[in-house]
Amino acid sequence: MTLGKRALSLIFPVVLAGYVLAASLIYYVQSSSVIGLERARLWQQMGLLTAVFQNEVTQNRSLIYSLVEGGAVRLFVNEPDAAYRSNALGVRLQQSITSLSDDGKKFISVAIVRPPLTVDYYYENSDDPFAEITPQQIEHARQMIASPRLSSWSYLDVSGIEPLIVHSEFIDPLTFNRPVASAKNGAILVQTAVRPKLFLDMKRALEKEYGAQIEIGRHQLLAQGALSATATLSPSLFARLTPDPAFLDNRLWTLKSLLAVGAIALSLCTIALVLGLVRRYITNPIASLDRQLTDVMTGNRSALPEMNEAGEIGRLSANVKRLHDHSKQSFDLVQNASWTDTLTGISNREYFNIRSTQILEEAEAEDIGCTLLFIDVDNFKFVNDKHGHKIGDELLKTLAARISAIVARAVSERGLPDGLFARLSGDEFAIMLRCQPGSGTITETSNRILALFGEGFEVLDKAYPVTASIGIAVYPEDARTLPELVANADAAMYQAKSQGKNGSARYSRSLHEKRNRQRRIEEELRVLDPDREFHLVYMPIVDGHGKVIGCEALLRWNSPVLGRVTPDEFIPIAETTGLFSKIDWWVIDRAMGEYAQIKKLFGAETILCINISSAELYTKSISDHFCDCADRHGVDARHIEIELTETFAVKLGEQSRRNIEILRSRGFRISIDDFGAGYTSVQQIIEYPAETIKLDRELVESLTRSAALPTLRALVALCHAQDMSVIAEGVDTTEKMGLLAAAGCDFYQGYLICQPQPLEDLGIWAMQRLVEKAREVVKSPERRARA
Numbered sequence: 001m002t003l004g005k006r007a008l009s010l011i012f013p014v015v016l017a018g019y020v021l022a023a024s025l026i027y028y029v030q031s032s033s034v035i036g037l038e039r040a041r042l043w044q045q046m047g048l049l050t051a052v053f054q055n056e057v058t059q060n061r062s063l064i065y066s067l068v069e070g071g072a073v074r075l076f077v078n079e080p081d082a083a084y085r086s087n088a089l090g091v092r093l094q095q096s097i098t099s100l101s102d103d104g105k106k107f108i109s110v111a112i113v114r115p116p117l118t119v120d121y122y123y124e125n126s127d128d129p130f131a132e133i134t135p136q137q138i139e140h141a142r143q144m145i146a147s148p149r150l151s152s153w154s155y156l157d158v159s160g161i162e163p164l165i166v167h168s169e170f171i172d173p174l175t176f177n178r179p180v181a182s183a184k185n186g187a188i189l190v191q192t193a194v195r196p197k198l199f200l201d202m203k204r205a206l207e208k209e210y211g212a213q214i215e216i217g218r219h220q221l222l223a224q225g226a227l228s229a230t231a232t233l234s235p236s237l238f239a240r241l242t243p244d245p246a247f248l249d250n251r252l253w254t255l256k257s258l259l260a261v262g263a264i265a266l267s268l269c270t271i272a273l274v275l276g277l278v279r280r281y282i283t284n285p286i287a288s289l290d291r292q293l294t295d296v297m298t299g300n301r302s303a304l305p306e307m308n309e310a311g312e313i314g315r316l317s318a319n320v321k322r323l324h325d326h327s328k329q330s331f332d333l334v335q336n337a338s339w340t341d342t343l344t345g346i347s348n349r350e351y352f353n354i355r356s357t358q359i360l361e362e363a364e365a366e367d368i369g370c371t372l373l374f375i376d377v378d379n380f381k382f383v384n385d386k387h388g389h390k391i392g393d394e395l396l397k398t399l400a401a402r403i404s405a406i407v408a409r410a411v412s413e414r415g416l417p418d419g420l421f422a423r424l425s426g427d428e429f430a431i432m433l434r435c436q437p438g439s440g441t442i443t444e445t446s447n448r449i450l451a452l453f454g455e456g457f458e459v460l461d462k463a464y465p466v467t468a469s470i471g472i473a474v475y476p477e478d479a480r481t482l483p484e485l486v487a488n489a490d491a492a493m494y495q496a497k498s499q500g501k502n503g504s505a506r507y508s509r510s511l512h513e514k515r516n517r518q519r520r521i522e523e524e525l526r527v528l529d530p531d532r533e534f535h536l537v538y539m540p541i542v543d544g545h546g547k548v549i550g551c552e553a554l555l556r557w558n559s560p561v562l563g564r565v566t567p568d569e570f571i572p573i574a575e576t577t578g579l580f581s582k583i584d585w586w587v588i589d590r591a592m593g594e595y596a597q598i599k600k601l602f603g604a605e606t607i608l609c610i611n612i613s614s615a616e617l618y619t620k621s622i623s624d625h626f627c628d629c630a631d632r633h634g635v636d637a638r639h640i641e642i643e644l645t646e647t648f649a650v651k652l653g654e655q656s657r658r659n660i661e662i663l664r665s666r667g668f669r670i671s672i673d674d675f676g677a678g679y680t681s682v683q684q685i686i687e688y689p690a691e692t693i694k695l696d697r698e699l700v701e702s703l704t705r706s707a708a709l710p711t712l713r714a715l716v717a718l719c720h721a722q723d724m725s726v727i728a729e730g731v732d733t734t735e736k737m738g739l740l741a742a743a744g745c746d747f748y749q750g751y752l753i754c755q756p757q758p759l760e761d762l763g764i765w766a767m768q769r770l771v772e773k774a775r776e777v778v779k780s781p782e783r784r785a786r787a
Helices: 003-070 072-078 082-099 135-146 181-186 197-210 245-267 271-298 311-338 349-366 380-387 389-414 441-451 482-498 509-527 567-576 580-593 595-602 614-618 622-633 646-650 654-665 682-687 697-703 706-721 734-742 759-786
Strands: 108-114 118-124 151-156 164-171 188-194 215-217 229-234 237-241 370-378 420-425 428-433 457-459 462-464 467-475 503-506 534-543 548-559 563-565 607-611 640-645 669-675 692-695 725-728
Touching: 003 072, 003 082, 003 151, 003 164, 003 188, 003 197, 003 229, 003 237, 003 245, 072 082, 072 108, 072 118, 082 108, 082 118, 082 580, 108 135, 135 151, 135 164, 135 188, 197 237, 271 311, 349 370, 349 420, 349 428, 349 482, 370 389, 370 441, 370 482, 380 389, 389 420, 389 428, 389 441, 389 457, 428 441, 441 467, 441 503, 467 482, 482 503, 482 509, 509 567, 534 580, 534 759, 548 567, 548 580, 548 595, 567 580, 580 595, 580 607, 580 614, 580 622, 595 759, 607 669, 614 654, 622 640, 622 654, 654 669, 692 697, 697 706, 706 725, 706 734
Parallel strands: 467 503, 548 607, 607 640, 640 669, 669 692, 692 725
Antiparallel strands: 108 118, 108 188, 151 164, 164 188, 215 237, 229 237, 370 428, 370 467, 420 428, 457 462, 534 548, 548 563
């Protein structure tokens, strides 16, 4: 036996026995520590569960306050028109509810209840489009109404459905604040419910980890056993988790295994050798690497240095450095991608908002100005729909590249700080430049951009009929914050559009006043009484012999606050704010109510033409309203002609097409109004389901020249080939009348015949025509006798 073997046979049993004894002592000491640590960890987990639950409760409370403060609930509650409230305002309230959630798939429900227990409105963000309020939520509302409380929340956990956090709040419908207790019966109850997804996920995770269910009750729960924890979710809601006994046994078994393996491993080496080698080749290098990683995490160091260690520690250090470098590079790429528009490669709206805010802060600190150019591509939707999305995308990419070059050139030539160019949405772009107006930079940049559209915008060797409208706003003269600057530049852009497109406009005081007037018009539209402020005027339509074959109903508004407001002012505002249904339904009902008097003036076969908003055909109830009004007033649907604008006909969708088919099947006539005002196409005349084409006055003006007579004849002939009658608008001279008649036009409308008049004045006009015809009849025999 060698000396080495002898030494091994003598030392090994002693070392092994020592470490076994040490491991046994450690186990008895550490087992208590393990139990204590697990108990502390369990209590910590229950504390986190409590925090998550309370956060869910707070978010639900914030949701109900945000809804009440937002205004959509106020409009819904105070709107007297039930149909309008359910159609337009209900959709708007739904959009407000959806916008308040940062998770589009999260379950949220909102109910508006009036005492004693009438549910005026209920919506929930779920996969069930026909969902109704649950009996538990109804019961919670009933308890609130019966109790003296004005606000309360509850955790509903009923078998069959996932738990909900329900919050109910009484709101005074006048002040939209919490009512006093004595006025509770006149208040409304707004109830919100959310599914506490984070809380339920964490609860299920804890139950899976500890192998036991978390008990939740309304009475105080006490901890049970050595390993058990409770939590107070709210003053009246408690939770308790008592893990399965096997959970603690597994933890202690792990400790036993580790101590046994450690005792065997340590017995194979001497303490001195292990400590020396570990300290020299493991502990010190790892400690150094740990310090360097800590410095990188805290920001004291930007990157890990190269290490010259050999062996596993050296490779670990190199791999950690490589992993850190790759992670940083990936982070930079992800951040850059999140701030870049995927189609054009320029900055997107998110980066524009971040960087523009920084630019304005720098401008304020340096006391210099900034200028924002808001660019909108005119007629882009037409090109995108007609030529396809591939052409539309290529147009936007080409435009972005060319404008980027213009901005870079302007910055370089004038020595300005780098400009910011971003795509805000589909065909909207923005440029932020650090320069003052008057230096020529903005004018030169705008002109260069507009020059791109001088003869159509060329993409892939083909020119397309798009232009640009540019709105300009200056900081700090026109606005003090970024939202105000963008809003003012946007308003200036619409001013440029109204001036003829492919131009620019600077935000001005007059534009500010125009926006204020638009805001006041919107406010008055919301509260007006149509029967007191609206009235109809009628414009006759005659045939070639001068006989009145129809009358067009036109809406007029005399506001006691704003005075006379033209349809060109208030109709676009009504359409953008969702108030068009309120106006259109009044016009339909009033026009059909006055139709009997029109028949007395011009005959039983007289056609009544009614204009409705293009957006109205996107609702399913318009056809029913037409039929209800016709039945109520005893009007034959065949004598009603519904006029739709030509621009709407271009973008006819499935729902609107179905509505038109329903109206035509019930006898109503359809007319394309203002034909020629937009992008007219032969395909439109061929495919559009209509009985009548009304030529726009500007088209009539351009075609009623002797040189254009063949074109006018061809257009009328094409309409006749499709069994469509042709009405010419804007007939104000006998020369126009003669050329239109020569071209084969069927009917005529214009100031030469009669101006729009109230029903009473229209009767006087009709009587005057009868007298003139009678005189003509009397004079005709006299002329023949003289001859």
